[in-house]
Amino acid sequence: MKKMHSFRKLGRKVQQGFTLVELAIVLAVIGLIIGAVAIAKDVQRNAEYQKAINKFAYQWKMSYDQYYQRTGVVVGDCQQAPTYMIDGSETSINNSNACARAGSMAVPGIPASFTNRGAKICAGQGYAADTVGQGDKALAGLNLRTLMTQSGVRMPPGRGEGHEDRFLYIDSNGNPAELQVCFQFNDAGVASGAGNVMVIRGLTPDLARYMDQVIDGKPDSREGRFRIQGRPAHQTAATEANAPGTQWEANNTQGVAINVAGNSTQMNTSDTRQAVVNTSGSAGGTTDGRKLDEDQVILLTAHWIMEQ
Template identity: 35%
Template structure:
């Protein structure tokens, strides 16, 4: 009788098994990405409420309690921050003015650094935002439709925000993202008086990176940050 030789069983995955594995991997990656985006969005929302909005509230409380903006001259009030145009009230001077008026400041980065806020950008790199107050020429509609003029307005300058945060805050303050119109504008777009001017996008997006000494911008590098003005109510 002839003995049958058993063929060795082939090892490895079938096409169907490989497809199932790839689907599972895709679902895991998708879940991780969604979770990261949700966490980042929550972090940006906290920055908006606990830092940016909190400083707007602190400014309003100062004005309500003293009848003038921070740094204005008591003997001869001008209605302008620091009593002049383009005179920054920042750092220790800002904190001292708030403390002298008994105004509670946001927690910020830490005690003594209430005007700063540390966060992670879209690549997970640390960034630091800072706030100051000042008065600047601010573009507003003129007497004729389509024309614009500048008037001195008190603003909060926030420096070091990523494009994603800039758009989030802009939508929050203006219900739309526009770097040249509304209550929040990009520095450099706040005082444009060109007749018939149109909406302008923020100058950078989340794909823009800081390059290294050799001018190489890598995906994992820090996201480019922007500076903005937020007009105060008074």
């Protein structure tokens, strides 16, 4: 009887807690669940980024190319006397409208001879000027949606009928943000790319890096076909002639000041999330913004260089 009683007592003692193996299994399962949640968030974000570039940005490039094939000119140019510049029909040469070309034989027909060039063709203003990156051009008189519709060009669905130029996505802090597409001509020497470009406004740095990697294989904000708007050009020193580019120098809560035409106020002075003042006037100064996980992520503007 004593032995049986001791065995029962021992059995009750063994059943009082979990073994190390059981604890290890429970911890492993918890770790797998946490890892799966983290991976799921990354997968969801990558899927949203892929949708932004494949079903919006690339589709708009196809619409731009289709417009060129249908009309023989780039968006907003003169069909009877092409300037090969976006919004060329609203420019002037030798004090005459570019489409008429009266007196144009007195000057060479190169972009430098045209005035009023470089206006941005959009379907509305969208973000206020210079609030999602410095260097915004003035709006052209032409409307992007009207030009595409009149030419019979099918536009991406975007946010819906009448808002084909917009795309809604969620930033890495869970806040909604909107992409907007426009087109413009850049003069020679513009660091974001000379010639005709697609302007994509409202990019988070994370999304900009992703698009840059997909488009030209290198997430470099100054090189390749996809570049940040407002980047100052390289200096004239021979050592900088073909210097490497720079990264997309911003994150969710901090932006790097970029001097634009000697203006020391960078990005958006009314927004505490963004870099604001570079008081020394030198490039590369930074100002920390708020660092709260729930804040809206800083937004940028990029130029995608077009072939036509």
